[in-house]
Amino acid sequence: MTTIMTDVLVIGAGLAGERTAVEAAAHGNQVIILSLVPPRRSHSVAAQGGMQAALGNMARSAGDSPDVHFEDTVKGADWGCEQDVARLFVNLAPVAIRQMAHWGVPWSRVVPGPKRLPSGEIVEESAEKEGLIAARNFGGTKKWRACFCSDGTGHSLLYTMDNVALQLGVQVHDRTEALALIHDGSRCYGAIVRDLRNGELRTYLARATVIATGGYGRIYGQSTNAVINDGTGMALALETGVVPLGNMEAVQFHPTGVVPGDILVTEGCRGDGGYLLDKDEHRFMPDYEPEKKELASRDVVSRRMIHHVRQGHGVESAYGPHLWLDIRHLGQEHIETYLRDVADICRDFLGIDPVHQPIPVRPTQHYSMGGVRTDIGGRAYGLAGLYAAGEAACWDLHGFNRLGGNSVAETVVMGMVVGRSVAQDLVGSDFSFPDAPVRSAKAQVEQRLPALTTYGLEYVWALRQQMSAILMEKVGVFRNGRELVTAVEELQELQERAERLGLRSTGRGPNPELSAALRLPGMIRLAITIAYGALQRTESRGSHYREDYPARDDALWLRRTLATWPAEADLPRLSYEPVKITELPPGERGYGETREAAKKEGARG
Amino acid sequence: MANRTLTFSVFRFNPYDPDFGPRMQEYIVEETPRMTLFTALTLIREEMDPSLQFDFVCRSAVCGSCAMLVNGHPRLACRTRTDELPAKIVLHPLPFFRLIGDLSVDTGSWFAEMAHRVESWVHTTETFDPDAEEARMSNDQALSVYELERCIECGCCVAACATAQMRDDFLGATGLLRIARFWIDPRDQRTDADFYDVVGTDAGVFGCVGLLACHDYCPKNLPLMEQLAYLRRRVMFASLRSAVGKKERQPEEQEATR
Numbered sequence: 001m002t003t004i005m006t007d008v009l010v011i012g013a014g015l016a017g018e019r020t021a022v023e024a025a026a027h028g029n030q031v032i033i034l035s036l037v038p039p040r041r042s043h044s045v046a047a048q049g050g051m052q053a054a055l056g057n058m059a060r061s062a063g064d065s066p067d068v069h070f071e072d073t074v075k076g077a078d079w080g081c082e083q084d085v086a087r088l089f090v091n092l093a094p095v096a097i098r099q100m101a102h103w104g105v106p107w108s109r110v111v112p113g114p115k116r117l118p119s120g121e122i123v124e125e126s127a128e129k130e131g132l133i134a135a136r137n138f139g140g141t142k143k144w145r146a147c148f149c150s151d152g153t154g155h156s157l158l159y160t161m162d163n164v165a166l167q168l169g170v171q172v173h174d175r176t177e178a179l180a181l182i183h184d185g186s187r188c189y190g191a192i193v194r195d196l197r198n199g200e201l202r203t204y205l206a207r208a209t210v211i212a213t214g215g216y217g218r219i220y221g222q223s224t225n226a227v228i229n230d231g232t233g234m235a236l237a238l239e240t241g242v243v244p245l246g247n248m249e250a251v252q253f254h255p256t257g258v259v260p261g262d263i264l265v266t267e268g269c270r271g272d273g274g275y276l277l278d279k280d281e282h283r284f285m286p287d288y289e290p291e292k293k294e295l296a297s298r299d300v301v302s303r304r305m306i307h308h309v310r311q312g313h314g315v316e317s318a319y320g321p322h323l324w325l326d327i328r329h330l331g332q333e334h335i336e337t338y339l340r341d342v343a344d345i346c347r348d349f350l351g352i353d354p355v356h357q358p359i360p361v362r363p364t365q366h367y368s369m370g371g372v373r374t375d376i377g378g379r380a381y382g383l384a385g386l387y388a389a390g391e392a393a394c395w396d397l398h399g400f401n402r403l404g405g406n407s408v409a410e411t412v413v414m415g416m417v418v419g420r421s422v423a424q425d426l427v428g429s430d431f432s433f434p435d436a437p438v439r440s441a442k443a444q445v446e447q448r449l450p451a452l453t454t455y456g457l458e459y460v461w462a463l464r465q466q467m468s469a470i471l472m473e474k475v476g477v478f479r480n481g482r483e484l485v486t487a488v489e490e491l492q493e494l495q496e497r498a499e500r501l502g503l504r505s506t507g508r509g510p511n512p513e514l515s516a517a518l519r520l521p522g523m524i525r526l527a528i529t530i531a532y533g534a535l536q537r538t539e540s541r542g543s544h545y546r547e548d549y550p551a552r553d554d555a556l557w558l559r560r561t562l563a564t565w566p567a568e569a570d571l572p573r574l575s576y577e578p579v580k581i582t583e584l585p586p587g588e589r590g591y592g593e594t595r596e597a598a599k600k601e602g603a604r605g
Numbered sequence: 606m607a608n609r610t611l612t613f614s615v616f617r618f619n620p621y622d623p624d625f626g627p628r629m630q631e632y633i634v635e636e637t638p639r640m641t642l643f644t645a646l647t648l649i650r651e652e653m654d655p656s657l658q659f660d661f662v663c664r665s666a667v668c669g670s671c672a673m674l675v676n677g678h679p680r681l682a683c684r685t686r687t688d689e690l691p692a693k694i695v696l697h698p699l700p701f702f703r704l705i706g707d708l709s710v711d712t713g714s715w716f717a718e719m720a721h722r723v724e725s726w727v728h729t730t731e732t733f734d735p736d737a738e739e740a741r742m743s744n745d746q747a748l749s750v751y752e753l754e755r756c757i758e759c760g761c762c763v764a765a766c767a768t769a770q771m772r773d774d775f776l777g778a779t780g781l782l783r784i785a786r787f788w789i790d791p792r793d794q795r796t797d798a799d800f801y802d803v804v805g806t807d808a809g810v811f812g813c814v815g816l817l818a819c820h821d822y823c824p825k826n827l828p829l830m831e832q833l834a835y836l837r838r839r840v841m842f843a844s845l846r847s848a849v850g851k852k853e854r855q856p857e858e859q860e861a862t863r
Contacts, residue, residue, distance in 0.1 A: 037660070037678065038669075038713025039713075040669070040716070040758055041669060041670050041713075042668075043662070045668050045757075046665065055739075094784065095735045097739075098735075099735070101740070101794075102731070104741075106747040106750035106754060107739075108747055108751075109741070109742055109743060130741070130743075131741030131744075132738065132739060136745070141772075149747075150748065155667065155757075163720070163726035163728060166717075166725065167728065175705075175711075175713065184638075190822065197705055199621060226663045226664070226668065227663075261639075261640060261641075261664070261665075267743060284732050304692065318637075321678060341667070348666060348686075349641065349665070349666075350639065351686070351688075391709035443754045472749075502649045503655070505654070505656035506622055506624075508621050509620065510619075510658065510709075511658075512655065512656065512658055513656055551757075
């Protein structure tokens with residue numbers, strides 16, 4: 001087996017991984033990034049909407065500041081986030097966005113003069129601010145703060161980030177997949193990696209290892225996530241038995257995935273004035289959320305939509321019931337200019353013209369707030385030399401619900417922070433790579449391969465579909481104790497069956513069935529961790545909504561779930577830690593959880 | 606249209622499986638409404654042949670992973686609905702790029718190499734000041750840079766290009782577009798002479814023989830033909846200037862060449 005040594009090994013070449021790599025490389029470290037796919041194909045590229053940063057350049061963002069951004073973030077998180085992390089984040093977001101501009105991102109800029117909003121109001125953009133970075137409105141925020149590049153924010157950010165990585169000599173080993181972390185229970189030394197071009201195994205030894213593999217959306221069948229988002233990095237961390245995952249039960253659903261296909265259409269549609277309609281083309285959100293309407297936070301909108309469908313107001317289709325997203329009234333020019341990708345998606349994938357027809361949508365799994373638990377510097381709990389960044393991490397900016405535009409901002413801010421932590425920790429650090437953990441990690445991987453190719457009757461895609469169905473039905477937007485118990489039991493049964501996985505094909509070379517089979521047991525463990533954490537958390541907070549415990553319970557549950565998976569165990573071991581409250585004590589979120597709104601829902605239902 | 610029975614004829618070759626040589630293999634699939642090649646190929650892999658290699662990532666035409674030849678034409682498979690196609694669908698991997706297996710090709714290495722050659726980053730001596738307000742830029746300028754940055758590196762333009770089939774070092778429409786993106790970016794301080802060194806050769810703008818299949822097949826409808834003409838004009842002006850001994854372009858000329 002070939003061995004490659006480096007200072008820093010980053011697993012994942014999305015925005016978080018590349019930003020971390022760039023920062024570490026700028027401090028003089030040799031950095032290698034592993035990526036399942038060429039870096040510019042990472043899921044970050046799909047972020048259409050925007051990046052939250054309190055620049056305050058627009059008429060509708062006058063008075064914005066990191067303080068207001070902080071408040072929006074903490075309220076959005078339903079007080080489940082670390083407030084020192086949120087404070088660091090909001091303060092650094094303006095720096096991070098300006099640095100991206102310096103590196104070449106063509107942010108949309110302020111054009112002075114009057115502008116007519118879809119609501120008919122006129123706002124006057126100031127001549128003083130001409131040419132500064134512009135922003136648009138997003139759900140769950142007090143001010144216009146989502147900075148954007150036309151309709152391709154993620155695309156421009158990722159391409160720019162990859163340009164800088166190239167400039168700094170960061171090596172990207174694409175089409176590779178980490179299969180196990182090398183560690184001795186106290187320090188991480190790198191990873192055992194499979195080359196997806198030829199199927200060969202390699203050892204990467206690194207003084208610092210960073211997990212930046214994004215979310216696990218694909219374990220839910222219906223997800224806006226790219227098809228590579230299997231949560232492999234989180235599964236690797238869980239596999240160590242010593243690194244905890246934080247708040248895995250916090251799963252965000254996006255209100256507007258298209259039907260069929262689950263492709264996300266951006267929050268920008270509603271931010272710019274789009275409506276949600278039911279089967280009678282009735283605009284129902286004002287009935288539930290008279291103030292915020294379609295712009296309440298994602299978890300609230302998703303629940304209102306599912307509730308409305310359960311009341312029989314959904315549009316029936318061959319793919320199950322859905323609702324309509326209507327942007328027709330925004331007009332052709334607005335749609336073609338600012339929502340061009342949305343228009344393309346509708347025309348190309350659905351055969352629908354959004355200028356003249358409403359878009360079929362339903363809530364779809366979208367974001368993983370939970371992840372590898374780290375400190376405020378991105379250092380993973382449990383193993384020295386291991387870090388995590390971006391969606392794969394839980395330094396805990398998002399708590400139980402993430403604001404739109406905060407994930408893109410988090411990738412570049414956290415990447416900067418984690419890259420600095422790595423660089424600091426490596427100064428003067430000196431240790432040799434012990435042989436035993438390398439051999440043990442190799443053995444762990446190598447023993448799985450012959451088992452898969454020689455025996456086993458279970459078929460990977462069949463088990464995968466069952467796992468997704470269980471999660472979607474029982475661990476989705478609405479949850480309750482009875483169904484969660486069943487979900488855990490059924491997933492455990494799948495876990496047992498996954499031990500008897502066998503390949504139907506030869507498994508030779510870069511065989512996709514082998515890749516899927518190697519991934520599946522880790523994915524099932526993530527699924528169990530989510531369901532089990534959700535079962536134990538007997539309250540509703542943010543996106544975690546228990547029908548049998550509909551209220552937030554700060555006395556008991558103002559704390560974070562930590563899940564580790566001890567060797568040979570069939571369930572994760574859960575423990576809890578307090579949530580850090582430094583500035584803003586728990587209160588009302590101000591959208592969708594008010595007594596008035598609850599009463600109204602009761603009256604309707 | 607509905608309920609057709611589709612026959613997929615798919616190129617198969619796994620270089621690491623010596624038991625099978627290159628061949629075409631057929632799969633029969635019942636068509637469903639709004640089926641795309643992504644849904645069809647996923648179905649084939651999960652229900653008929655788990656060894657079938659292909660590359661999908663975003664499945665929404667933004668990542669550029671899934672370009673392949675569909676009945677002989679380079680296209681993004683995820684964005685191709687089966688109801689646009691006849692009942693017999695022939696799939697080949699994209700030509701020009703190194704084959705990994707079946708429908709999967711190594712576009713990543715080629716695009717990384719291209720990015721190195723054109724030094725695909727903003728060249729500037731300015732350092733970033735974290736405490737300063739961002740440098741201003743007109744929105745029109747930002748939009749025109751963005752317009753040239755929309756390439757998703759799918760490789761359709763290169764796969765369709767006659768020059769690329771004849772010479773390995775040709776930058777292709779995507780490489781030329783990348784140059785144009787930085788040439789018009791006010792933040793990039795490279796001079797006309799710097800850019801000339803990269804594109805003023807047969808591997809650059811002079812290699813193109815003007816067949817413009819790149820323009821016809823670009824799934825993002827990028828202005829490849831216009832950019833090619835634009836680059837040729839700028840390269841010509843740059844060379845004329847150097848011939849008469851003028852060092853740099855003048856602002857009024859910059860406008861004139863647009």
